[in-house]
Amino acid sequence: xxxxxxxxxxxxLVLWGLITYFMISDQPVEKEKxxxxxxxxxxxxxxxxxxxxxxxxxxxxxxxxxKQRKKDVDTINANAEQKQENARDVNQNKILPExxxxxxxxxxxxxVQQPPVEPxxxxxxxxxxxxxxxxxxxxPIIAVLVFSCNRITVQRCLDQxxxxxPDAEQFPIVVSEDCQHRQTADVIAKYGNQIMHIQQxxxxxxxxxxxxxxxxxxxxxxxxxxxxxxHMFFQLGYExxxxxxxxxxxxxxxxxxxxxTYPLLASDDSLWCVSAWNDNxxxxxxxESAAHVLYRTDFFPGLGWMLTRELWTELSPKWPKSYWDDWxxxxxxxxxxxxxxxxxxxxRTFGKTGVSNGMFYERHLKYxxxxxxxxxxxxxxxxxxxxxxxxxNFVNEVYQSTVVSFSELKTGKVVASGAVRIPYYSRQAYxxxxxxxxxxxxxxxxxxxxxxxxxxxxxxxGRRVHLAPSPNWNGYDITxx
Ligand SMILES: *[C@@H]1O[C@H](CO)[C@@H](O)[C@H](O)[C@H]1NC(C)=O
Numbered sequence: 001x002x003x004x005x006x007x008x009x010x011x012x013l014v015l016w017g018l019i020t021y022f023m024i025s026d027q028p029v030e031k032e033k034x035x036x037x038x039x040x041x042x043x044x045x046x047x048x049x050x051x052x053x054x055x056x057x058x059x060x061x062x063x064x065x066x067k068q069r070k071k072d073v074d075t076i077n078a079n080a081e082q083k084q085e086n087a088r089d090v091n092q093n094k095i096l097p098e099x100x101x102x103x104x105x106x107x108x109x110x111x112v113q114q115p116p117v118e119p120x121x122x123x124x125x126x127x128x129x130x131x132x133x134x135x136x137x138x139x140p141i142i143a144v145l146v147f148s149c150n151r152i153t154v155q156r157c158l159d160q161x162x163x164x165x166p167d168a169e170q171f172p173i174v175v176s177e178d179c180q181h182r183q184t185a186d187v188i189a190k191y192g193n194q195i196m197h198i199q200q201x202x203x204x205x206x207x208x209x210x211x212x213x214x215x216x217x218x219x220x221x222x223x224x225x226x227x228x229x230x231h232m233f234f235q236l237g238y239e240x241x242x243x244x245x246x247x248x249x250x251x252x253x254x255x256x257x258x259x260x261t262y263p264l265l266a267s268d269d270s271l272w273c274v275s276a277w278n279d280n281x282x283x284x285x286x287x288e289s290a291a292h293v294l295y296r297t298d299f300f301p302g303l304g305w306m307l308t309r310e311l312w313t314e315l316s317p318k319w320p321k322s323y324w325d326d327w328x329x330x331x332x333x334x335x336x337x338x339x340x341x342x343x344x345x346x347x348r349t350f351g352k353t354g355v356s357n358g359m360f361y362e363r364h365l366k367y368x369x370x371x372x373x374x375x376x377x378x379x380x381x382x383x384x385x386x387x388x389x390x391x392x393n394f395v396n397e398v399y400q401s402t403v404v405s406f407s408e409l410k411t412g413k414v415v416a417s418g419a420v421r422i423p424y425y426s427r428q429a430y431x432x433x434x435x436x437x438x439x440x441x442x443x444x445x446x447x448x449x450x451x452x453x454x455x456x457x458x459x460x461x462g463r464r465v466h467l468a469p470s471p472n473w474n475g476y477d478i479t480x481x
Pocket of ligand 1: 381382383384389
């Protein structure tokens with residue numbers, strides 16, 4: 001096993017070397033045709049290398065797990081029993097499993113989230129211990145993690161989750177509470193065994209650089225996220241988690257949406273999340289007759305999103321101390337991966353007294369349309385969202401559409417039917433046009449909200465509009481942020 005993986009690593013390195021050589025030596029290709037052909041080949045090679053790297057990581061992971069399993073083979077059964085007991089204890093909100101207490105001590109020392117040590121007994125490949133990945137019928141178990149702090153309105157969110165949840169076994173709800181706010185804890189406790197209630201144990205003060213004092217809330221949020229996600233994946237053993245915050249309304253087909261898109265997330269390595277949120281999903285900017293339509297986006301939307309243990313295993317060791325959402329949008333974390341997002345949001349935020357909201361809520365968030373029409377996603381063929389299918393169709397649709405201007409659209413002067421395109425060639429041009437339509441005009445790590453391959457797609461006066469960069473677009477420019 002180890003030899004094989006070493007061979008793979010060596011192979012990848014050689015391949016990389018070849019590609020780099022290839023790119024450097026072939027750079028000044030003059031004819032456009034050649035450029036297209038060469039870049040096609042390069043991206044093919046790049047994909048192969050990526051696949052090999054992914055394979056290597058899997059193999060290495062296997063090796064690690066094997067070792068760990070051998071070491072722990074005697075204690076596995078004991079661990080399993082211990083784990084069940086711990087789960088019960090946590091459920092009753094009393095004792096925390098031993099390992100966490102150790103983690104917390106470490107955290108106190110360094111004031112950062114420590115990389116998790118994945119216990120052998122949660123390993124996917126272990127046959128001795130039940131995992132929380134699938135129901136007996138093979139359908140995925142998708143846990144819902146609700147983040148709560150000091151807002152008793154978490155009740156509004158929990159009521160909706162419980163009301164729309166089709167199956168409590170398939171969608172266990174775990175409420176993670178930070179802040180030790182008595183009234184909020186009381187509200188959560190009322191749900192009894194309909195939910196699992198856990199509490200972030202580290203209430204120590206966080207040292208914040210003086211300049212960032214007023215952003216302390218963001219440091220607490222990042223700490224809470226890091227702890228709770230470690231707990232969900234590595235203590236409770238879930239394999240898929242939907243993250244919800246305590247100020248979200250959800251749509252009736254919220255669970256159906258995530259269950260229907262789960263196979264995409266599980267099978268397409270170029271996807272790293274499914275989000276319920278359309279950043280430009282205001283009434284007037286969405287097609288209200290297209291509740292079934294979904295998109296890929298390079299912009300990480302958050303606000304009701306699903307991730308896998310695989311992703312968390314990757315992010316957890318480097319989880320930041322604050323501003324996790326902008327951090328996760330950086331190229332080092334995103335690594336060119338996309339999320340699925342809906343035409344019409346399946347979540348909407350009702351809280352305007354959050355850490356960040358305020359003005360943002362008044363100006364934008366409160367106009368987001370929440371879907372009301374139940375779409376049977378699990379019965380739909382969603383393979384059009386897989387990268388290989390999607391990109392070809394998307395690029396064709398965008399760049400074959402008629403070019404128009406904002407004023408032509410606004411005054412209804414466009415005669416051609418179907419989708420249209422408004423080109424932009426600079427950051428400022430993008431922002432100006434976005435403002436005219438009432439779209440979000442900001443960039444994060446160079447990516448505009450809902451952007452895919454630089455294209456922001458929305459709905460305006462009965463037609464699909466693509467705000468699109470040049471057809472030769474070749475990546476986001478992080479200086480546009
Ligand atoms: C799903 O749609 C794709 C086209 O996007 C088609 O090739 C495939 O056969 C369909 N699958 C099923 C099960 O209908």
